[in-house]
Amino acid sequence: MDAVCDFIVDLIHAYLSDKPELLCLHCAAVEFPEGLVLFPNTYRSGKSTLSAKLASRGLRLFSDDVLPLSIADRQGMALGILPRLRIPLPETADTHFKEYIDTHAGPANKRYHYSNLADTALAPLTEKAPIKGIVVLERTDEEPPSIIEANRGDMLKNVILRNFARQNTALNILDTLYALVEESACYVLKYNTLEEAANLLIEKFATSESTRSVSNRT
Template sequence: MGRLIQTLQPEGLGVSMRLENAPRLAEALQAAMPGWPLDRWPASAAPYRALAAWWEEGCYYQAVPAREGPRRLPGIATATCSLIADLIPEALKALPSMTGLHCAAVEVQGRLVLFPATHRAGKSLLSAAFAAAGYRVFADDVLMLTADGQGMALGLAPRLRLPLPPSLPSGLARFIVDHDDVSDRRYHYLALDDGRLAGHGVTRPIGAIVMLDRLPGTPAASLTRLSPGDGLLRLLGQSLAGEEHDPSRLLERLLPMMHNLPCGLLRYDDPMAAVERVVAGLDEAPVAAPHPQPAPAPRGSQSPAESPDTAWRRLPFSAEYALGEECFLVDVGGGVHRLSAVAGGIWRLLGIEPLTSAEVAALLAERFPDVERSRLGRDVASLFEDLAVAGLVAPADP
């Protein structure tokens, strides 16, 4: 019996997918990538290196570089997912001017609402709910960020983990069943038309960032406003740019779109109620939220910061950026640090001359007369300790 070899070439990539004796997998890939054009090449004429997968004895397998044996993929949706996941790094290589963001994204009123990744928070299920409500999905897992700060779709269908939650609203459950495209026991790809799924290369400006907190049993969806700094930190943490990306350059790219960008925390259980809350929340006036205090740094038996008479000086750093009242620092090692409005003010004072915690506490006492001096002293000492641990300050020379 002869071998059936098919080669699929995703548009814009320097890698193809070579499938052996797997015609159903070729159909599944085209169904799961409806917005990403795939060319077919004869096996002998394929011009690019290939990701190889095949069907053998009732199971799919995929060759993995630097791995002794192939990856076993028991279902067709699982095999589809594995191959698509290996295409994402190739897309990042092919689009060096862009940044990959690990997030879901949907279009609302001509702008994108981004849902940065949180483990098992329901990004894909929420994307399905937006699609069921008539909105267009740009991503359920990876969105490309262009050099001018717009989000670009890859054209991949949302992929849901199975089994679906038993508490799923009946209308959404029917929508998912009626839009079954490729599925097995682990995954279910949604079949969406052009009105509900953006095609490869379609771009829209970013309109809001919403962090997800899915809590089973939550009686009603709520949307709490956060500062733009919360959204910036989450996007920095979900960047897929790779090990060689420069945090300073990434901050420069993200900062222009973060100014005045609504950010929120969505607590929900019912995905359809969450859709309604997000859409309604985009029209509401922003409400300032307090900046959460960082956890205290580990302390030894004695620290220079505990002495109110120790003068502190700034150490060399790579970059400093302002976002609203907050400040973001990039240290010489590439780490990113977020300072509140007060901490940023202290940082700027240290740029003028070294100061002791007692001197800083005295200045703060004039600004906050209702706060106990002892508390101000402790807070300033804790800040200096945290900055010292981060390698941003050190005791000044005597």
């Protein structure tokens, strides 16, 4: 299993090595009705588990960890890689989500579990979509769940730190990421449970009534 994880990392770097037209962000990305919402967080922030939770609510996953970004049109591109969740799941995870993960079980070891999502829940390799929002995740059990506007300067710094593609000049990278942040709705999401986070995100970004009331997809 560890060898598979290492191989995927090497594969991503090899794929990007001859594609100077792409940046690459360490983030999760989920497709809402008007476009992608990115979660540019670091390791162990909960972005993979939350993105899988959103998939269980009927949304489509573009990435749980790495998202190529087109410099030309600033659209996100799927790599078609199964999401990798840290196990065990959080104690606060609801029963339906646990059943969803069990139903879509893929390769696993004592630390990680790949979720074998259906085609309808995982965007295929090279599919692109515009980016609608950028949300930084903050898990807390000391504050009520909330989603508030983020400082764009702080968000730009966050996104710059998440980019690991270096084939372009620093100025080109900065211009692209600055435009991305300016074009996107930027928020900080504070939450304790996955259900709280999913509800706030769907309320904020799912503009169609059908998605707001989406039934859990298996």
